[in-house]
Amino acid sequence: METILFLAHTEADGTLARAALETLTAARTAAAGLGDAELMVGLFGGKTQEGAAQTQGAGAKRILGVTGADFSQPRYASDAAAAEALCREAKASIVICPATSRMARVMSGVALRLGGKVDTHITGLKAEGGVLSVNRWYYRQRMEAVLQRTQRPWVLLLEGGCHEAWKGTGGTASVEAVALALPENCKRTVVEGLKAPANDQQTIRPDAGILLVAGAGWTKAQADGKAHVEDAEKIILDFLECAQASLGGSKSVVDLGGEGQAVLRFMTHLNQIGQTGSTPRHAKGLSTCCHGEEPHVVGWRFINERRAIDLDTNCGWAHGKADVLYVADAFEVMKKVNALLGAKA
Amino acid sequence: MSIACQIVVCGSIVPDPLQTLEPVSGATGVSLKNEMMLPSVLDPWAAHALFEAAHLAKKLPGSKVWLVSLAPKAKLQQVMMSVAQKVPFELVAVDGPASGFTDAAEVAAVLADAVKAIPGLDHSKLLVFGGWESASRGAGSTMQMIGERLGIVDQFQGVDELTVNGDGSMRILERVEGGKHQVSVCKGFPALLGWATGNLPEPVNNPQVGMVNMRAVMPALQKAKPAKTAGEGLKFASVSLPKQLRETKVVKDMTPDQIAAELVEWIAKD
Numbered sequence: 001m002e003t004i005l006f007l008a009h010t011e012a013d014g015t016l017a018r019a020a021l022e023t024l025t026a027a028r029t030a031a032a033g034l035g036d037a038e039l040m041v042g043l044f045g046g047k048t049q050e051g052a053a054q055t056q057g058a059g060a061k062r063i064l065g066v067t068g069a070d071f072s073q074p075r076y077a078s079d080a081a082a083a084e085a086l087c088r089e090a091k092a093s094i095v096i097c098p099a100t101s102r103m104a105r106v107m108s109g110v111a112l113r114l115g116g117k118v119d120t121h122i123t124g125l126k127a128e129g130g131v132l133s134v135n136r137w138y139y140r141q142r143m144e145a146v147l148q149r150t151q152r153p154w155v156l157l158l159e160g161g162c163h164e165a166w167k168g169t170g171g172t173a174s175v176e177a178v179a180l181a182l183p184e185n186c187k188r189t190v191v192e193g194l195k196a197p198a199n200d201q202q203t204i205r206p207d208a209g210i211l212l213v214a215g216a217g218w219t220k221a222q223a224d225g226k227a228h229v230e231d232a233e234k235i236i237l238d239f240l241e242c243a244q245a246s247l248g249g250s251k252s253v254v255d256l257g258g259e260g261q262a263v264l265r266f267m268t269h270l271n272q273i274g275q276t277g278s279t280p281r282h283a284k285g286l287s288t289c290c291h292g293e294e295p296h297v298v299g300w301r302f303i304n305e306r307r308a309i310d311l312d313t314n315c316g317w318a319h320g321k322a323d324v325l326y327v328a329d330a331f332e333v334m335k336k337v338n339a340l341l342g343a344k345a
Numbered sequence: 346m347s348i349a350c351q352i353v354v355c356g357s358i359v360p361d362p363l364q365t366l367e368p369v370s371g372a373t374g375v376s377l378k379n380e381m382m383l384p385s386v387l388d389p390w391a392a393h394a395l396f397e398a399a400h401l402a403k404k405l406p407g408s409k410v411w412l413v414s415l416a417p418k419a420k421l422q423q424v425m426m427s428v429a430q431k432v433p434f435e436l437v438a439v440d441g442p443a444s445g446f447t448d449a450a451e452v453a454a455v456l457a458d459a460v461k462a463i464p465g466l467d468h469s470k471l472l473v474f475g476g477w478e479s480a481s482r483g484a485g486s487t488m489q490m491i492g493e494r495l496g497i498v499d500q501f502q503g504v505d506e507l508t509v510n511g512d513g514s515m516r517i518l519e520r521v522e523g524g525k526h527q528v529s530v531c532k533g534f535p536a537l538l539g540w541a542t543g544n545l546p547e548p549v550n551n552p553q554v555g556m557v558n559m560r561a562v563m564p565a566l567q568k569a570k571p572a573k574t575a576g577e578g579l580k581f582a583s584v585s586l587p588k589q590l591r592e593t594k595v596v597k598d599m600t601p602d603q604i605a606a607e608l609v610e611w612i613a614k615d
Contacts, residue, residue: 074527076500101521105502108449108486109493116580117450120484120491133582138445139360140480143368145375145446146582188532189499195518196525204524210612243612269505269542270524284612302585307611309604313595319591327597336605344609 002132002152004030005092006060007083009102012072014047016054019098021165027096028058028166032297033127037094040064042086044079045244046072048175051162057169064089065175070182072343073100074223076109077186081119084111085180092153096125099157116153122160141279141301161281166320175261203247203266210245211282211303212236213273215317216252217289217310218264222331233264235334248273248299249279256322273299289328290317309333348513349407350534351466352398353489354407354434355456355475356391357443358424360384360417362480368584375446375581385443387428392478394540397507398474399432405509410434413459415452416443418569424567429558430550436558436565437463441572445481446581451574460495470534471495475500477539485539493539499531502539513518534592 006027008020016024024041031039033139041060042228043051048065055063066082083106087095095111097103099121112120123144124135133158162177196202218232240247249264249271256263273280276301289310300321308318309330318325326333360366360383362485362574377383379559387395395412402408411434414421425436439459460466469510473492478485485502503520509584510516513533520541596604 076496104485107487112490112493118486139366141414142366143583143584143586148580149578178522190530192528194525206523319593322593324594328604332601333604336601337608340605340609
């Protein structure tokens with residue numbers, strides 16, 4: 001019989017983030033599919049009671065917690081110790097976690113401590129005939145594999161946006177405290193906080209409904225033979241503001257700075273999507289002035305509805321990958337889009 | 346500053362990103378079609394880690410950089426011909442698969458053993474660098490497990506910036522959700538850093554650096570011990586290319602006003 005542990009960290013207020021609640025849904029699905037599997041919940045953080053309450057009704061046999069100030073900040077040494085203690089207490093054979101940066105930082109190390117195996121970036125999970133299969137991508141989202149493992153414990157990190165978030169039944173939950181005294185050598189690192197761009201410069205919005213992908217074409221000479229980078233910056237930022245969109249950039253536009261060329265000043269490597277960037281998940285994506293064939297296009301593989309604006313009718317970025325390709329000047333079109341969105345606001 | 350460190354960069358090779366990749370299943374498991382024929386490059390994030398290591402070593406006199414790599418040595422030799430021109434390092438080669446389909450835990454075991462076998466390595470001065478994920482398996486697992494095997498509990502992933510302070514402490518910026526960085530301060534070495542892009546441009550080729558590096562690269566490749574990865578207990582039920590072709594509607598005859606109106610309607614639609 002498998003023992004499935006849903007393992008997650010809590011947020012600063014003790015609650016579970018959406019990614020964790022999605023993972024709980026997946027853990028329940030796995031437990032149900034494996035027939036006689038037991039589901040347990042393991043939480044760690046500064047506070048855990050609020051998060052435990054959110055798991056009510058999920059059918060967990062036990063809710064375990066490692067709680068305290070030592071576990072409030074994302075730090076490898078303390079998070080790994082907490083996760084290891086919870087897995088051991090639960091005697092988990094399968095550990096299912098959200099692929100947040102905090103969990104992704106530690107769970108492979110924890111799997112090694114447990115003598116188990118780990119698979120990350122899981123995008124699908126199916127339990128059939130007593131066998132659990134998981135989907136993940138290889139070579140930067142260029143091929144998809146379905147995996148099974150016989151080793152236990154098996155640690156799985158699930159990507160966000162692949163399952164519905166669990167909506168608990170409410171009420172209070174009883175958290176069984178798992179005692180853990182953190183040794184001094186696990187406190188050598190102190191988390192000082194987060195560094196974020198100023199609000200008006202924040203161009204990455206993971207929860208946005210639409211992703212704007214900007215390509216290097218924005219910085220190139222236009223019909224008058226001149227580059228209009230300042231215009232491009234204004235148009236892009238206006239769109240992000242009006243549509244509350246997130247911004248992605250092709251590798252070529254992100255690399256321009258290092259090559260000494262005109263750059264979009266707000267575009268950093270954090271915006272980069274594709275092979276050496278991220279593969280964000282948004283309902284819609286609009287690419288503008290992007291060029292290139294596979295593999296550059298992997299950056300918007302997980303975007304459901306895709307449209308593109310490009311002057312090139314044969315744009316490789318769009319053909320076969322976008323639903324609609326508008327053959328037009330993105331400068332002109334996006335200015336008008338911004339005007340319409342501004343008028344609606 | 347009189348703080349010297351020993352930086353071990355773990356990094357392997359991957360097919361050139363512009364190559365067409367196709368998975369094939371055979372008696373030995375899953376691999377890429379014509380894998381040995383595909384031109385390779387140093388894994389991009391590992392390359393960033395190597396450049397950051399060299400940059401740091403330059404700032405901290407008395408420091409040294411090793412590159413520990415598990416890859417088929419013939420392919421590794423080809424890649425070293427260009428990488429060795431970039432920055433000074435000493436290669437530690439292990440002859441084995443560089444496939445994305447190998448298990449991260451097995452790769453970590455091989456690499457950790459190779460690190461432990463470096464003569465004169467001082468744990469109290471050790472920084473282990475690597476890419477936070479590879480461009481092949483892309484799991485973000487190997488570096489953590491190397492750290493565990495080396496007994497390093499100060500680990501950082503998705504690192505974009507490292508500053509070594511005058512007292513030996515380190516300020517580290519790690520990527521977290523929402524385009525933000527987590528800022529941490531670690532008391533000192535040893536530590537493990539899985540690098541994201543960092544802030545350095547790719548160094549220009551330096552033939553003098555290349556000559557010095559290549560003198561040691563060839564013997565290192567000749568000495569490379571073979572390593573096998575069994576993939577025990579791991580079964581690939583299927584590996585396939587995505588059905589990515591969409592029926593793209595190409596719109597050539599609309600005015601910018603009409604396109605804008607259509608896009609705004611599309612954006613607003615649930």
